[in-house]
Amino acid sequence: VNGRDVEFIQQSLTGINPADISTLLYEFNAEDSKYVLDLLPSEVKAEIINDLDEDIRERFLKSFEPGEITEIVNHLDSDDAVDILNELSVKEREEVIAGIDNSEKEANILDLLRYEEDVAGGLMAKELIKANLNWTVVQCIEEIRRQAENVQKVYSVYVVDNEGKLLGRVSLKRIILADDKTKISDIYESDIISVETYMSEEEVAQIMSKYDLDAVPVVNVQGKLLGRITIDDVVDVITELAEEERNIMSGIAGDVEEDDSVWDLTKARLPWLIVGVIGGFISAKFIGVFEEELMRITAIAFFIPLIQATGGNVGIQSSSIVVQSLANPSVFGGSMFKRLGKVLLVAIINGLVLSLMVYGFNLLTGGEGNLSIIVSMALFFVVLIASFLGTVTPILLNKVGFNPALASGPFITTTNDLLGLAIYFYIVHLLI
Amino acid sequence: VNGRDVEFIQQSLTGINPADISTLLYEFNAEDSKYVLDLLPSEVKAEIINDLDEDIRERFLKSFEPGEITEIVNHLDSDDAVDILNELSVKEREEVIAGIDNSEKEANILDLLRYEEDVAGGLMAKELIKANLNWTVVQCIEEIRRQAENVQKVYSVYVVDNEGKLLGRVSLKRIILADDKTKISDIYESDIISVETYMSEEEVAQIMSKYDLDAVPVVNVQGKLLGRITIDDVVDVITELAEEERNIMSGIAGDVEEDDSVWDLTKARLPWLIVGVIGGFISAKFIGVFEEELMRITAIAFFIPLIQATGGNVGIQSSSIVVQSLANPSVFGGSMFKRLGKVLLVAIINGLVLSLMVYGFNLLTGGEGNLSIIVSMALFFVVLIASFLGTVTPILLNKVGFNPALASGPFITTTNDLLGLAIYFYIVHLLI
Incomplete structure (x- = not known):
């Protein structure tokens, strides 16, 4: 790094998992890290920034222009984007949000910023795939194709009625195995566990581990589907709560x-x-x-x-x-x-x-x-x-x-x- | 329960999530619990038994005949089945295993019993979906259809070569979005993180949370795909480790x-x-x-x-x-x-x-x-x-x-x- 050998750095980091690169960055100072990051493709850069520990990331982001942060945020799911925005000053945050080109993403982010960080609403991501009860499997697959661009990982397809109220879920496995003309209403499972936006992160973690869920849909008090929380966020919550408890116990x-x-x-x-x-x-x-x-x-x-x-x-x-x-x-x-x-x-x-x-x-x-x-x-x-x-x-x-x-x-x-x-x-x- | 009103119990428990029923059972003694369990369909019974805390389950299982335990084990994934078998005496264990009718499941269970409970081999389940590198998407979907009966939840399809060596993974989303004649070798991702059978459960938990994985494949030293560990097992490991640490700190x-x-x-x-x-x-x-x-x-x-x-x-x-x-x-x-x-x-x-x-x-x-x-x-x-x-x-x-x-x-x-x-x-x- 000190020699600033651009090609060598790019070559050696190609194909390495972003989580490993972020571990590597802990050993660099902010300036060197930024230098390395700027050499990488922007999706990889976004994933690395997302992976960093909160306090280190806050330090890093100080050396970024709002335009650069916008570029990073564009590559992230709405929940991760909001975590980063919460670390910025109000002025920077406004600048970054103004720069987001995808208007749907902008709306999602503005919506999520309303929630406290430690409740279900603050943990959820807006990216999810939902299907109307009355669709057929073919319509549903088409919608998955359309929505899948925004969604990094499909856990379940959530089934909603015309008002957007959550009715149940249907797994990708079931969709693949079903006949093309089958209606969603015939194959979906109606007993679904969901959490409400105001629930604390501890409660969400308890529910997800009690029912062994990989993802849980988040609804508002009217039962309308607003987002989903995935297990990786909850693993972080569990780990953080354990650390917090140890700190309290040790004074x-x-x-x-x-x-x-x-x-x-x-x-x-x-x-x-x-x-x-x-x-x-x-x-x-x-x-x-x-x-x-x-x-x-x-x-x-x-x-x-x-x-x-x-x-x-x-x-x-x-x-x-x-x-x-x-x-x-x-x-x-x-x-x-x-x-x-x-x-x-x-x-x-x-x-x-x-x-x-x-x-x-x-x-x-x-x-x-x-x-x-x-x-x-x-x-x-x-x-x-x-x-x-x-x-x-x-x-x-x-x-x-x-x-x-x-x-x-x-x-x-x-x-x-x-x-x-x-x-x-x-x-x-x-x-x- | 004391009135032994069979119909009332069956009616009121129908449609209730097994995890909730198992919470309910903590308030009953072993005899009453068994009475209630025997009224339920055997899949539900198996799920409830699987959900119970280890020490309570051990107490419960004492009142079960080997034949009944076999019936429960038949409904569970191989990793959960092995957890239950590990709680039995050697003689009972042999009897239960002898009673398993599905020979593939029997072989899987015998294979898993070899591992210590706290290493990757002891955490993994044998049920997974694998596809050969040279298949087309159509062949792969057919294989998913065939294997999916045994697999409760499909996370990823693992891609292997002719020797069964793990090469990478392909997500269900990708399979759905791909053209029928596409070959697996064209759409699979080759950078995959796996763990080896001898790794400790702490290491597995660290790797899965570092890379935000929902499931991780387990390979032996030759790189042959043997099983997979899912995040719900690891959430349990993380929670248990935190509890263990608190106990140690408090003497x-x-x-x-x-x-x-x-x-x-x-x-x-x-x-x-x-x-x-x-x-x-x-x-x-x-x-x-x-x-x-x-x-x-x-x-x-x-x-x-x-x-x-x-x-x-x-x-x-x-x-x-x-x-x-x-x-x-x-x-x-x-x-x-x-x-x-x-x-x-x-x-x-x-x-x-x-x-x-x-x-x-x-x-x-x-x-x-x-x-x-x-x-x-x-x-x-x-x-x-x-x-x-x-x-x-x-x-x-x-x-x-x-x-x-x-x-x-x-x-x-x-x-x-x-x-x-x-x-x-x-x-x-x-x-x-």
Whole structure:
């Protein structure tokens, strides 16, 4: 690349899959990448740009003129085009849209820009093949021929009535196997699963994976067919949701990656570290209240890490199990009451086993008898309360519209830590 | 169901999607479920059984005779059939296979049973449509007609040579749009992405989502086409991997869900809790070594939670970022040296900010000057070392073949906790 050997680059990239070229570009800076991209045919260029990670693409697009972006957008499906347009400033976006020559595509894009990015309407593409209920197979094949130019991949032919209302689907396989004069109404399947424009991307992902769908049609509240969502978009949604959950669980704010700048990484990490430090400082002040007890029996301090770590571990386990069943609502059928009863039972068993273990350890290593009993008692109650909070917090967070995985994150963990300490020192205070 | 009103059940379940019926069955016990299933047509029954969660299905199948299982297996694609066979005892499996009437299906199933469940060979189905390079479109359509009976969903027609070696693919759309006498060799696409039988399911999922594929052909080392993997199986793999990662991060052993038995839940949770308690107990003994210092200056104990929580948070954040870039190898191109340099820089910034914050807090709330300096120094080093370990551990775990997410789990966290304590008390010991 540095030698700018045009022919060599063109030759070596011919026939390589665009997804591989985009991987290659991660190693170049924006200027070199643009140089390479400009050497490629514009369809390939469009596919590569479409394949890039969002944050890298945003950086790339800064070095493109609106006219060049229009050229890229012309080669993409409406849903992918809209994703790119959403990354531009309002002014650039207007310029790019004004440049689109295909008026149908322009209308499709303007229509899709209305939707939030994280609902079904924002995920769908307008490109699809629909057939009227009253057509014959021959008419239908002709229409496929006509529409197929715009549609990169045909999943199903959707069947609609005269008002455009979705009635069902007919597979390409069925069309091929049918007789020419057969009417669509005789071969279509009427039980079809569709989603509505306002559904969240999580719901769409759940429905598609529950019913093993490769594509799902999107309808408005009147049942009119507006677009389709394909499984590849949903795979991205599932992967992103998993990443988001991991970030929340690890106390990382926002969507950062190892190759982001030092500044971005620090910005994503510091907020929750600060929360933790404030929690730790409150702990310090709290323990300070019991200075007198500590001065009398220093050994009280020895067990602070034990109490805290166990409380934290129990809390995270409990939340994690609840988060999982919130994600698959089918799994848990029982009532809240039954649910908590079970959590309590598991907590009592865990608490008993751990407390007895610690008591045994203390006996064997010659710990002071009175304190040993206190530590084991505190541990038991910490397990109980951390289980309860770990179960209830994600359910409450979910009810008020937050991501339940937050309950496994540092904010709740810090609160749990403080609570564990409070229980321990309260029992110490009572019994010593 | 309890009234055993046969007609009512049959009527109300007719036309309902099998995926919905299987959700319904989660609320019934095995006996009632079997009663309902036996009332349904055997294709629907097969689809429902196929849709159930693995552990629930295993429980269900216990109440089925081998003959009944054979009937179910007869209605399923070879990959799903093999999943069910893998849940049976060897004897039952033999009986079921012996009962399969279609000899091609039997051969397919026997072939698939050879593969491990978590490699491409174990994920693939044998049902696919292949066409010889030298055929015409008419011959190809006839072959599709013939093969389509066994294939539930046609994704692509795979093109092979006379030896069965995979050469490329041709889409149904292209076949429909082509002229009858066109030869396959003129319209097929030769750049096709395939996977080999021994590839892990993670690799298959990565490839399919990287190239946005709905189906991928599976070949053996000689390049011979053996089967295909469809995106719905991979969606399941991605979801399972995310769940597995969450379980590892939260210290839950194995694959449990909220509605598993109290015993299963306890068994999954206790091992890591015990690890944590042992760690806590070692901490207690470790702090005990510094009893003398603690007796002189009790305030040392106040900051134990602060040091530990921060070390833990920093470690988990660091691991999580590395785990993410291990999952998308394209993201990070730099050398190990550059990588660690960056981690160090971020750690120094975070460490400085947090240490200064704590020092400020201590000044404002009248903390003892000498100890304040020690706490801030220890905090700084803990952040540095936890960042380093949090980065290196997942890379090492990955190298030796473990899941790198283990680094965010309780075992490593416990080690980190101990290390934080050691640093703190070492500095205390040196400077007081």
